[in-house]
Amino acid sequence: MLKNKNEITSLVSSLFLASSVLLFHVILVVVMGILVLFFSGIVNYIFWIFLGGCALIGGAVYFFFRYMKKDGGQMVYQMLSLPELKGKKIEVKLLGGLASLKIAGDDAKSHVIDMDPSPTSRQLEDPRSIRLRELTELSRLREKNLITAEEYDQAKKSFFNN
Numbered sequence: 001m002l003k004n005k006n007e008i009t010s011l012v013s014s015l016f017l018a019s020s021v022l023l024f025h026v027i028l029v030v031v032m033g034i035l036v037l038f039f040s041g042i043v044n045y046i047f048w049i050f051l052g053g054c055a056l057i058g059g060a061v062y063f064f065f066r067y068m069k070k071d072g073g074q075m076v077y078q079m080l081s082l083p084e085l086k087g088k089k090i091e092v093k094l095l096g097g098l099a100s101l102k103i104a105g106d107d108a109k110s111h112v113i114d115m116d117p118s119p120t121s122r123q124l125e126d127p128r129s130i131r132l133r134e135l136t137e138l139s140r141l142r143e144k145n146l147i148t149a150e151e152y153d154q155a156k157k158s159f160f161n162n
Helices: 005-044 046-080 127-143 149-161
Strands: 089-093 100-104 110-112
Touching: 005 046, 127 149
Parallel strands: none
Antiparallel strands: 089 100, 100 110
C-alpha cells in the first residue's frame, strides 16, 4: 500500500494534525461551557457579590478610621501643625486626582507636591522650528536692548554658520 518512508511520515503527520485540531475544538467547547456557567453564576449571585464588595469597603473604612483614631490621627495632627503649613489650605484627592496633594497658601497660588513648577514639553521639535524660535528670541533680546548690536551680530553670525 505505502511504498516509501516519506509517504508514511506524511500520513502520520496528517493524522497528528487532524487529531490536534479535533482536540482543540473539544477544549474550546469545554472552555465555552465553563464560561457560560461562570457568567450565569455571576448573574444569579450578583446581589451577594455586591453585598460582599460593600462589606469589604465598609471594613476597610472601619479599620482606617480605627487606625486614625488610635495612632495615625496623632501623626497627621503633628504633620498639619508644622509651621510651614500654618494658614494654608490642604486638598487631598485619592482616585479623582490619582493620589495628589495640593497645598494652597493665602496668596491664592497653589502648589502640587513633588511636581516640577515648570513643566517641560516632551514633544519632539522640528530642527527648523527650534532655529526659528532661537532667532525670534535673539531679535526680542535686541529689541529690548538686553544685548548690544555687536553681540546681536555675533550671535546671528554663529547662528547662521551652524
